[in-house]
Amino acid sequence: xxxxxxxxxxxxxxxxxxxxxxxxxxxxxxxxxxxxxxxxxxxxxxxxxxxxxxxxxxxxxxxxxxxxxxxxxxxxxxxxxxxxxxxxxxxxxxxxxxxxxxxxxxxxxxxxxxxxxxxxxxxxxxxxxxxxxxxxxxxxxxxxxxxxxxxxxxxxxxxxxxxxxxxxxxxxxxxxxxxxxxxxxxxxxxxxxxxxxxxxxxxxxxxxxxxxxxxxxxxxxxxxxxxxxxxxxxxxxxxxxxxxxxxxxxxxxxxxxxxxxxxxxxxxxxxxxxxxxxxxxxxxxxxxxxxxxxxxxxxxxxxxxxx
Amino acid sequence: xxxxxxxxxxxxxxxxxxxxxxxxxxxxxxxxxxxxxxxxxxxxxxxxxxxxxxxxxxxxxxxxxxxxxxxxxxxxxxxxxxxxxxxxxxxxxxxxxxxxxxxxxxxxxxxxxxxxxxxxxxxxxxxxxxxxxxxxxxxxxxxxxxxxxxxxxxxxxxxxxxxxxxxxxxxxxxxxxxxxxxxxxxxxxxxxxxxxxxxxxxxxxxxxxxxxxxxxxxxxxx
Numbered sequence: 001x002x003x004x005x006x007x008x009x010x011x012x013x014x015x016x017x018x019x020x021x022x023x024x025x026x027x028x029x030x031x032x033x034x035x036x037x038x039x040x041x042x043x044x045x046x047x048x049x050x051x052x053x054x055x056x057x058x059x060x061x062x063x064x065x066x067x068x069x070x071x072x073x074x075x076x077x078x079x080x081x082x083x084x085x086x087x088x089x090x091x092x093x094x095x096x097x098x099x100x101x102x103x104x105x106x107x108x109x110x111x112x113x114x115x116x117x118x119x120x121x122x123x124x125x126x127x128x129x130x131x132x133x134x135x136x137x138x139x140x141x142x143x144x145x146x147x148x149x150x151x152x153x154x155x156x157x158x159x160x161x162x163x164x165x166x167x168x169x170x171x172x173x174x175x176x177x178x179x180x181x182x183x184x185x186x187x188x189x190x191x192x193x194x195x196x197x198x199x200x201x202x203x204x205x206x207x208x209x210x211x212x213x214x215x216x217x218x219x220x221x222x223x224x225x226x227x228x229x230x231x232x233x234x235x236x237x238x239x240x241x242x243x244x245x246x247x248x249x250x251x252x253x254x255x256x257x258x259x260x261x262x263x264x265x266x267x268x269x270x271x272x273x274x275x276x277x278x279x280x281x282x283x284x285x286x287x288x289x290x291x292x293x294x295x296x297x298x299x300x301x302x303x304x305x306x307x
Numbered sequence: 308x309x310x311x312x313x314x315x316x317x318x319x320x321x322x323x324x325x326x327x328x329x330x331x332x333x334x335x336x337x338x339x340x341x342x343x344x345x346x347x348x349x350x351x352x353x354x355x356x357x358x359x360x361x362x363x364x365x366x367x368x369x370x371x372x373x374x375x376x377x378x379x380x381x382x383x384x385x386x387x388x389x390x391x392x393x394x395x396x397x398x399x400x401x402x403x404x405x406x407x408x409x410x411x412x413x414x415x416x417x418x419x420x421x422x423x424x425x426x427x428x429x430x431x432x433x434x435x436x437x438x439x440x441x442x443x444x445x446x447x448x449x450x451x452x453x454x455x456x457x458x459x460x461x462x463x464x465x466x467x468x469x470x471x472x473x474x475x476x477x478x479x480x481x482x483x484x485x486x487x488x489x490x491x492x493x494x495x496x497x498x499x500x501x502x503x504x505x506x507x508x509x510x511x512x513x514x515x516x517x518x519x520x521x522x523x524x525x526x527x528x529x
Contacts, residue, residue: 002417210396213356214457215385216413305378306360 007223014227028196032236035189036283037243039182040271044248046174048268060159062130062145067155074099078126081153085130090144095129102127125155189236189283190290193229197291200228201298212303221303222295229291233283240283241276308334309355309465309496314364316350316520324350326520328364332498332513334464337491339507340500342517348500351517352467355498356388357381369464386414389458389495391468395450397442403453404429404438410461428460431486448475455483459490466490468499472506484510 018025066081068074075098082094097105099122106124107116132144141159149157201208211221248268259266309332316325324347332338342348353359354366357373366373369387376384397406404425411421429435432452434445442450451471458466466487472480484499484506491497498515501507507514516523 002415005418006412006415206396207398210398211409211413212382213358213385213390213392213396214410214413215382215388215461216409217379217382220382220413305381306358 010223010227011231014224014231017228018231028192028232029235029239031192032189032232032283033239033243035185035192036237036240036279037247039178039185040240040244040279041247041251042174042181043178044244044271045251045268046171046178048266050171050175052266060132060134060141062132062148063158064128064130064148065125065155065157066128066153068126068153074126078128082128085128085148088144090132090140091130092133093131095131097127097129099124099126186282186286189233190286193232193236193287193290194294196232197225197229197294198298200225201295201302205302208299208302218299221299222292225295226288226291229287229289229294230284231287233285233287233290234280236287237276237280237283240279241271245270308332308367308369309498310365310367311351311354312365312367314354314361314366316347316354316359317362324520325354325361328517328520328522330515330522332496334496335491335494337488337497337510337512338499338515339512340498340515340517341502341504341507346517347520348517349469351515352469352498352500355465355467356385356390382413386410386461387463388465388467389461389463391451391454391458391466391471393469393471393473395442395454397450397453397457399442401441402438403434403440403442403445406442406453407456407460410457414461424460425456428456431459432456448479451475452483455486464495466495466497468497468501470501471499472501472503477505480506481509488512 066074066078068077071077075096078096078098082096085091086094102124103116103122130148132141145157145159148154208221248270252268255266255268309330311328311330314325314328315323317323328347328351340348340351350359354361354373355368357376360374368384371384373384398409407425407428408421411424416424426435426438429438432455434449434452434456437445437449442453445453451473455468455471458468468487471487472483475483480503487497487499488510499506
């Protein structure tokens with residue numbers, strides 16, 4: 001209980017110190033906010049693009065129209081054929097779309113419901129949607145496609161949405177870029193916090209030496225600085241959320257205009273609260289770690305243990 | 308108790324601050340440590356608080372060999388020692404009572420207990436009325452008494468003082484010395500570094516006299 005109270009006291013004492021020096025605190029937090037806002041905004045843009053891309057089939061798909069349309073056992077034959085195909089190592093999954101299912105879907109999407117009802121029989125062939133493993137190279141994919149198209153059971157085949165594969169590759173590239181940027185910015189955040197903590201230790205060196213002399217454990221001496229670092233990370237992330245939102249707001253109009261030109265209703269949303277919470281917690285953890293490393297290093301010089 | 312056995316202290320720059328120092332201070336004893344500046348008084352006190360480590364020989368405090376102390380045990384060792392510093396070493400951004408409370412806060416005592424003990428310690432040095440003041444409002448002598456209150460508030464087994472009466476007028480300094488003497492009466496080992504021979508004569512206390520790092524007169528050894 002006393003221990004918990006102590007921690008609360010240190011927390012409020014640290015908040016008080018930050019509050020009492022508003023200008024330096026504000027400057028540091030803004031610096032941290034800008035550093036974290038950049039990857040945050042880029043991530044949001046890439047993520048929104050990926051979501052649009054994901055509204056189509058993300059994976060490449062090969063459609064096989066089978067040539068046993070008028071067979072009474074066509075469902076069984078199609079499924080058996082699919083089972084055989086699944087033995088091929090390049091194929092991840094196969095979906096069987098029966099003519100009646102395809103017809104229902106077509107009616108629903110096209111709006112030609114009545115016209116279709118007047119057809120004497122279902123004109124659609126049984127269809128196998130083949131999903132190769134997404135890791136396949138383009139050449140391997142085309143080879144597989146040729147192999148499948150040549151099979152006697154297959155009336156015709158089509159390789160769908162190759163351009164989406166390209167988009168996915170580009171997005172993967174951007175995601176990697178954002179990831180790298182985030183790592184760099186995390187290092188930046190740690191350096192900023194480390195420098196701020198170092199100044200704090202220098203400013204309080206008299207106090208630290210006295211506490212060490214009267215028997216204050218290192219954990220006790222370290223604690224306010226760890227809170228200092230973690231709080232800077234936490235508030236820095238909140239600043240980043242505000243700065244990032246401002247950025248997204250400013251980007252929103254031009255993006256909407258651009259999207260309209262592509263007949264798309266593409267739109268970047270705001271950060272969701274879980275994402276902000278996750279970033280805030282990670283930033284707090286980074287601040288804590290940066291503070292810990294810095295304080296240990298400074299204490300080693302300020303109050304060395306004679307040996 | 309404090310026991311030095313053939314203690315040498317050499318600093319990395321080659322200066323030999325203590326040479327073959329041996330003495331024994333039993334619990335409840337009061338001893339004065341004398342010598343010119345540079346004679347090794349500060350080094351001797353630092354060896355007791357484990358701020359320095361002997362180059363040779365043994366330093367025992369309450370039967371504990373300080374060279375065998377682990378890093379994480381040093382803080383607890385220092386909490387068992389009350390230390391009155393020459394230059395007060397108060398925190399000037401905290402009130403008198405907060406300064407005196409520091410050793411107890413560090414030790415993790417409960418708030419109620421801290422309040423009680425701090426008031427008792429301040430009462431002993433006659434500063435209870437100024438508990439809420441900041442150190443700068445106090446005279447040098449009063450600040451020294453705050454330092455003494457902080458040293459004794461943790462009920463230490465050992466009490467060290469480095470020139471504790473340097474800034475005080477004779478009457479106050481006699482009072483402080485009486486206070487130290489009282490602590491030795493309740494089984495605390497008291498060691499006071501001082502130039503003031505008046506006190507040494509007034510109290511029938513033992514003397515450790517240092518000259519160029521050697522003990523030149525040691526009335527504490529039986």
